[in-house]
Amino acid sequence: MVGYRYRVDDYYEVGREKIREYARAVQDFHPAHWSEAAAADLGYDGLIAPTTFLSTVAMLANRRLLETVMAGYDMFVQTDQVFEMYQPVRTGARLISDVELTGARRVAGKDLLTITNTFTDRAGEVVQIMHTTVVGITGDDVDSGIAEMIDRVIMSGFGAASTMVDASSPDTKPTVAPRLSDYSRTRTPRTSLRFADVAPGTELPARTVKLTRGDLVNYAGVSGDANPIHWHAGIAARAGLPDVIAHGMLTMGLGAGFVTGWLGDPGALTRYGVRLSNYTVIDAAASGSVEFSGRIKSVDPDTRSAVVVIVAKSAGRKIFGLATADVRLA
Template sequence: MPETAEAVTATAADLVGRHFRVRDHYDVGREKIREFARAVRNDHPAHHREDDAVKLGYASLLASPTFASVIGAATTRSLIGTVLTEYDVAQTLHIDQTFEYHRPILAGDKLTVDVVVDSIRQRRGQEFGDNDFITVKVTLIDAQSLPVLVSITTIVARLGTELDPAAVATMGGVVMHGHVEDPDSEFVNPAGLILLAPEEVAELADPAPARPVYTVPADTLAAGTQLPAGKVHVTRGDLVNYAGVSGDPNPIHFSDTAAQLAGLPTVVAHGMLTMGLTADYLVSWLGDPAALTKFSVRFAGYVPVEPTAPTPIEFTGKVKSVDAENGTASLILGATSEGKKLFGRAVAEVRLS
C-alpha cells in the first residue's frame, strides 16, 4: 500500500492531481529491448544491433516506440490494485493510449517512474451503465532528472457489475499468477507506489529534442500524401509471446474459455500489440525511430485469432499536414482486420529531414 495514511483513506476523486512514484527505478536491459522488439515485429536494426544504434547517434540499443507499455501497464495495475481500490482491475478496459517522446528509451537507462491520476470522469445512465473514465499520466525520468517519455493512458472502469461466482472461479484457473499486488502480503513489491507530498514533485526541464538521422525529406511530402500499404499476420503464438514479454495478464488473449466468458467469439489480440505493430509500419516508412515525437491511438475494435489460422492486419497511412519550415509532419494511421476498423483514431507526429 502507499506509504501514507492519506492515500489509504482517500477516495479516488480525492487523488486526482496527486503524484505517486514507483518505489524502485526500472533498469532497461538490452535483451529486454530485443525481446520486446521481436514480440511486436519492430524490425528496425537499431532495436537489435548496437552498431546500427550508433549510426543514429546513440551508444546503445533504442527501445521500440511502444516499449514503455511494459512499464506503464504494470504501474497502472498497481495504481488500481493498491490506490484506486474502488475499482476492480478485472472490470477495466484500456481505451486510449498516447506516447509523447523526448528521446528514445535506451538500453542501460535507469528510469524513475512518476505517476499522476490526471482525471476521473463519471458517466452515469441507463444507456451507458455506470462507468468511470480514468486518465493516468506516467512520466519516465532518466538519471539526469530529464524526462524521456510521457505515457497517457485512459481506461474505463465498470461499476456496480456483479460477477458470476462460477465465472470468477473459472477465470482463476487460467489467469496468470502474481499480477495483482496483495495488500496483506509482507512482500515489498518494487513496483509499489509511494504518494508524494506536493513539495516532492519536481519541475522537469525540457530537454533538447532528439535529432533524427535517416528519415523522409520534408520537401517530398504534402498533405494527402499516402503511405505505402502494409500487412502482417498474427497467430496464437504471437499473442502468447506478447502476453509473456509485456506482462499483460488478461487471459482473453490466450484462453478460449476466458474470451467466451467476456462475450468474445474467440481469443483476441492485445490492443497494445496492435499498436506496436502499427509503430513498426510507421517506422519502416519513416526510417528512424528517433524521429517519432508523438503516437496516439484510440482503440475501437479487436483482432480475433483462431487456434490454427493466422489473422491478417492491414495498415494504411496518409500525411495530414507538413510544416516544411520546422521539418515536421502529422500523420493519420489506420489498421483493419477482416474489414473491421481497429482504431477510432490513430495519429503520429514526426520530425523530417
C-alpha cells in the first residue's frame, strides 16, 4: 500500500466564517482569527486560520484512501500528528490536496499507517504539509457488534461524495511544479516578545481549558470527524473506552492555541508535532479539562527561533507523550 497517492479533483476554498467556526471549536480566540483589522496589524491580508485548521480539509481529502486502499480496517485511532507550516492559511485561499500513504509498520501486532497531506496554492507553492499516523483497528480488536451499532447512529449521508467544480477546471491544478513557500521562514514575525526575552528553560504561562460533551459534538460537526466514540457512550464502551473521549485533534488544536496565544503572532509557528499517549475522558454529568504548560527547550540565534516543549494533562494523566512547537521570534 505504501506509495499509493492521488490528487483530489476539487480545490478547497478557505472561508472567512469557517475560520471563525473552527477557531471557536478549538477555543482559540486570538484576534487574527476573528478580525481583519487585527490580522492586518500583524501584516496579513485577511483572517488567518488556526494552526490545525487544515486537518478538517484532510478529513475530506483522505476519504478515498480510507475507503479503498485502507478499507480492510474497521476503525482508526490517531497516534501522531505533525504540521509543517510554510504559509499561514488565509481567507480566500484555494488549496489543492495531494494525499499519499507514506509509511506502514507493525508494532505489537498493530498496523501503524502514516498519511501525508500536501496542500498547495494556485501559484504552485506548498502552504502546509501534514503527516498523520494512525493505528488500523480490525473487527478482532473491538466488540463484534460495534459496526452495526455505528451504522444505526452515524449521521445520515456521511461519506457521500460531493463535487463542487469540474475536475478539468484549471483552478484545481497548480500552474507550476509545487515548491515549498519560504514565506513563514523569511517573514519578520510580529510576536509579542523578542528573541532576547527567551532562553532555554523559559516557561510559558499555564492554561487550563474546560471541555464538555457539547464541545465534542460541536467539534465533530465543524471538523467532519464523526467518529461516535467522541459523543456516544455506548459505542465508546464497545470500543473498550471508559467513556466518551475528546478528539485527539481537538486537544492538539487547544495546544496550538496555547502556544500561539503566548507568541502573539500565530503565523510565527512553523512546525507543530504531537504524539498522543492518553485520552481526555468527558463525563456526561461533568465537564473535563486539559491543563497546558510549556517551556523553551532550545534556541537558535541564527534564525531567531526556539523549540517549545508542551505538556498536556487531563485528570492527572499526560495526554501528550511528546509535543513540540518550532517558533520564530521578533
